[in-house]
Amino acid sequence: MSYRYILEPYKGIATRHTCPTCEQKKSFSRYIDTENKVSFPNHVGRCDREEKCGYHFIPKQYFEENPERRESFSDYQPTIQRSFSPMKEKEPSYIDSKLVESSLSCYPKNKLYQYLSSQLGEDETMKLMMKYKVGSAKHWEGATVFWQRDIAGRVRTGKVMLYDPESGKRVKHPYNHITWVHSLLKQENFNLKQCFFGEHLLASQSNLPVAIVESEKTALISSFYMPQFQWIATGGKHGCFNDENLQVLKARKTILFPDLGAWEDWQVKADKMKSLNIEVEIFDFLEKRATPEQRKEGYDIADFLLEAKQPTAILQDMIKRNPALKILMEEFGLVLDNSSKNRVNPRKKTGFRL
Template structure:
């Protein structure tokens, strides 16, 4: 007998098992359903069957945290109060600092570090890794750990990813290389509650406006080029748009830099963000001007910034290839002459 309203869809053949949004494995993802058939959850609300290798689990509670208006609608439409034993409220789990410290090495084999070094030099690349507490993992040869450390310096979790050292792109073949530190550490009952990547920087810097992007890698790259902002990452299009995460940005000035294709979704969140006392703006120039080829590739601001070189002649060449680059540079107030500078 079902005792919970929201449950993982029972197995009724391969049509009830889907592709995991995190690891991209097929027929291993179970979606949550509403036994009262009043709510249809988005496709990313569910759990991956590969608990050790992937560990992705986006619960109905995560969904309602992300969309408080949906929770309110639930109460209005249903006479049944969703009690605490149905959507459990449990304490946030953390990872000990020693685990993080042990990962802050082996950068010479870290593929993301290799890519950043090729673009910015060893000193600046190392400064970025240390500033954001980016670690290395042996799970895949040359993998990177993006530790999520909140504003109270507590480690929420770590996202492990693998990059191509030459292109800086994620390795997606033969499968998407992404997993979670708490899964590899075999922490049973771990209640992951994500925070912004780079959130730990907020406490020490209360002046600079915050710039929010999707990708952790993009936050690193943009921090190098545009240090007038404090760069954080949401970890994805849907990430961290909830009360617990947004509270960290209360009374801050925030500029949103969504990936191409995600602008409308992030635009829809502005009202909710402002409800938390956040002064927010949306940078939509790229969305309004990018060619179709760049949209298909899902470009973000880092893809444009990486085209900028300190050599003015090279920059002029890039401007001819991409006429929007000059406008982008002027809008962001980027200093071209002194682009090779310390990222802190």
């Protein structure tokens, strides 16, 4: 059995690169085409830090996102005798629900919970943790687990991350503190198929338009300030934009909120979604409003919300720039005002000390 698309063989340190997720240098192997007909972008490959990172973006995912680059689906399949029947695609593996439930505790020690409590208040932060089923992990003291629960409520995996409780930023030194539950469990033959973070909420809140961001933390914060939308996260710049993942968005009005600097990439994603008959809008709100300092810091919508503390003004600005949003909100009977009962004073002191 031979494969056309393989990880680049080691031919010296120049054939190993910086991982796009954990940012570890010389740990990333890129996929190559043995027939030299397809040139993959730099994020298509695998990080060799399986326990600490686990990033693996395969050619199949790339072709699903870019069907025009695929000569034929059979090009990706291993070369086998024609008399064989095609292999049935494996079902995704799932994480034991008991493990998930046991993680929904120890929030006072959770660094992300500490940060969000300082911004939103403890009560509201706890509501968000319970709504999105965000857990705590012992892998690093105070770490957070973002469980990926699909629309049927089954847990595909969990992303473990560590945050600074004062800045709310991810801890990246002396290394990027990010890993995956399925890697930590070392389960044999685990078939990972990721889904959107917050996808399970789509089953019960079918009346709300869907807002998609990259970061799980951003989804939490945006959900607090702008509950007019159901916020979910891709978990990465290139995550969850293949045909299979996008099926849950059919018949849903969807809005994409790319981070600063990612607008062009997400415009490509929006075009792909439209080709699948998904009603989608993409907003350049951040691109047009950001200062040079905000661009340097790589702001996303949550950073704007925390800084401005005026979600209503942001929504009004968005409507001014794209009147379709007003029609969307009127159709669903959504309101602009979010201040009276759904918000607390973001700067209100709590009894918890950081």
